[in-house]
Amino acid sequence: MEKPNLKKNQEIELNIEDLSYEGKGVAKVDDFTLFVDNALPNETVKAVITRVNKNFGFARTLEVLKESPDRVHDIDAVYAQTGIAPLSHLKYDKQLEFKRNQVVTDFDKIGLKDVVVNKTLGMESPFNYRNKAQVPVRQVNGKLTTGFYRRRSHDLVPMENFLIQDPKIDAEILRVRDILRKYNVRGYDEKNQKGQIRTIMVRRAYFTGEMMIVLVSRTPDISHYKDITKEILDNPEVKSLFLNINSKNTNVIFGQKMTLLGGKKYIDDEILGHTYRISPRSFYQVNPVQTQNLYQMAIDKAELTGKENVVDAYSGIGTIGLSLADKAKHVTGIEVIEDAVKDADQNAKLNNITNADFVVGKTEDVLDEWAKNDISVDVLMVDPPRKGLASSLIDSLKNIKPEKIVYISCNPATLARDLSLLSDTYEIGDVTPVDMFPMTNHIESVTQLKLK
Numbered sequence: 001m002e003k004p005n006l007k008k009n010q011e012i013e014l015n016i017e018d019l020s021y022e023g024k025g026v027a028k029v030d031d032f033t034l035f036v037d038n039a040l041p042n043e044t045v046k047a048v049i050t051r052v053n054k055n056f057g058f059a060r061t062l063e064v065l066k067e068s069p070d071r072v073h074d075i076d077a078v079y080a081q082t083g084i085a086p087l088s089h090l091k092y093d094k095q096l097e098f099k100r101n102q103v104v105t106d107f108d109k110i111g112l113k114d115v116v117v118n119k120t121l122g123m124e125s126p127f128n129y130r131n132k133a134q135v136p137v138r139q140v141n142g143k144l145t146t147g148f149y150r151r152r153s154h155d156l157v158p159m160e161n162f163l164i165q166d167p168k169i170d171a172e173i174l175r176v177r178d179i180l181r182k183y184n185v186r187g188y189d190e191k192n193q194k195g196q197i198r199t200i201m202v203r204r205a206y207f208t209g210e211m212m213i214v215l216v217s218r219t220p221d222i223s224h225y226k227d228i229t230k231e232i233l234d235n236p237e238v239k240s241l242f243l244n245i246n247s248k249n250t251n252v253i254f255g256q257k258m259t260l261l262g263g264k265k266y267i268d269d270e271i272l273g274h275t276y277r278i279s280p281r282s283f284y285q286v287n288p289v290q291t292q293n294l295y296q297m298a299i300d301k302a303e304l305t306g307k308e309n310v311v312d313a314y315s316g317i318g319t320i321g322l323s324l325a326d327k328a329k330h331v332t333g334i335e336v337i338e339d340a341v342k343d344a345d346q347n348a349k350l351n352n353i354t355n356a357d358f359v360v361g362k363t364e365d366v367l368d369e370w371a372k373n374d375i376s377v378d379v380l381m382v383d384p385p386r387k388g389l390a391s392s393l394i395d396s397l398k399n400i401k402p403e404k405i406v407y408i409s410c411n412p413a414t415l416a417r418d419l420s421l422l423s424d425t426y427e428i429g430d431v432t433p434v435d436m437f438p439m440t441n442h443i444e445s446v447t448q449l450k451l452k
């Protein structure tokens with residue numbers, strides 16, 4: 001392939017042919033692929049080239065010259081330029097179609113052409129759903145400012161309405177921002193490694209309204225921190241306030257040191273009628289409405305009769321295992337983060353659940369031990385991170401042979417890979433994508449596997 005003579009900052013007219021996995025328009029210039037922000041298939045756009053790599057490049061739409069009927073107009077184009085809502089310019093029903101098509105494509109690629117992929121289960125109201133915000137903070141024009149990153153950069157786009165977050169979280173971010181401004185606390189200066197606050201994290205429990213705030217600072221020396229603590233806790237919904245110190249030049253949000261400034265160490269929320277305790281570092285699903293739909297679907301696919309030993313692998317704070325405990329003989333959760341396991345143990349007690357316990361460890365290590373010791377599992381629920389299941393875990397599963405596996409996935413590519421590896425031992429049921437992340441390109445799905 002001859003690389004065309006394209007340069008950064010060059011303006012160019014492009015015909016968009018497809019939508020990439022990341023939700024970018026795909027255009028070809030003499031067979032050279034450009035990924036274009038805020039562009040849809042069948043559109044012609046005027047764009048500016050933002051990067052040229054060896055085999056592909058990136059561009060940003062400046063003007064839509066010929067428009068797709070699938071484009072949405074009433075949402076500010078600024079959202080499509082940031083990583084927070086990269087699909088907000090696409091009609092919602094088309095977003096759901098796009099997500100289903102991605103799953104179909106990934107299954108086709110791996111050779112699982114016969115697996116049925118159902119329609120994506122969407123939301124009735126696909127905005128303001130997130131119960132957690134991690135908002136970057138910078139010093140802009142001499143003021144501590146909150147917003148979101150422009151895509152593929154750390155440039156802050158100042159924002160007050162974040163479109164997909166709980167509006168009470170958006171309001172709280174502005175209130176905290178103003179308190180910090182009042183005491184002359186500075187926003188982070190990434191380039192010069194100066195300034196203080198780099199992120200404000202807010203979690204708001206959907207069912208109880210309790211809020212947790214974590215101020216992530218480059219340095220621990222925040223003057224007036226007692227006044228700041230008092231004013232932040234003046235909002236009676238804020239039940240927990242932490243200061244986290246992260247002095248490294250890194251994309252990882254939290255540093256090692258997490259100090260409680262005021263209130264309690266956790267907040268409580270409810271899912272499917274159970275109460276959960278959530279610590280700042282624990283994984284907790286971000287879309288409360290769809291989480292209940294997702295969990296219910298997963299529990300239904302487990303087809304429990306009350307006699308089963310169930311493993312909830314990648315259990316987080318125990319939400320899936322505890323939601324199904326009353327339908328099983330016993331539940332064992334496996335989770336690598338110790339704090340989350342402590343939360344899970346606490347959550348079992350809080351809900352008077354006596355047939356569930358949780359172990360700290362990697363699922364692949366724990367189940368390898370179980371395979372060696374002939375410990376049986378009737379039903380396995382797996383909800384791994386994006387990288388999917390370790391290959392050693394697939395080997396252990398072929399020895400342990402649970403009757404059923406329910407696979408909750410947040411990455412259709414690794415789901416397809418893992419199901420293909422298990423397909424000699426398991427019958428693969430239909431796959432249902434569940435839209436946990438409207439306006440973004442992220443795809444969650446649930447599948448049932450039955451031992452052949």
Ligand SMILES: C[S@@+](CC[C@H](N)C(=O)[O-])C[C@H]1O[C@@H](n2cnc3c(N)ncnc32)[C@H](O)[C@@H]1O
Nearest residue numbers: 283285314315316335336337362363383384385
């Ligand atoms: C997608 S989250 C699911 C959590 C939980 N099932 C829920 O719905 O809230 C994945 C979880 O797996 C944990 N994790 C990551 N790698 C792991 C591993 N190898 N073994 C066990 N847990 C792991 C993470 O800490 C995280 O809590």
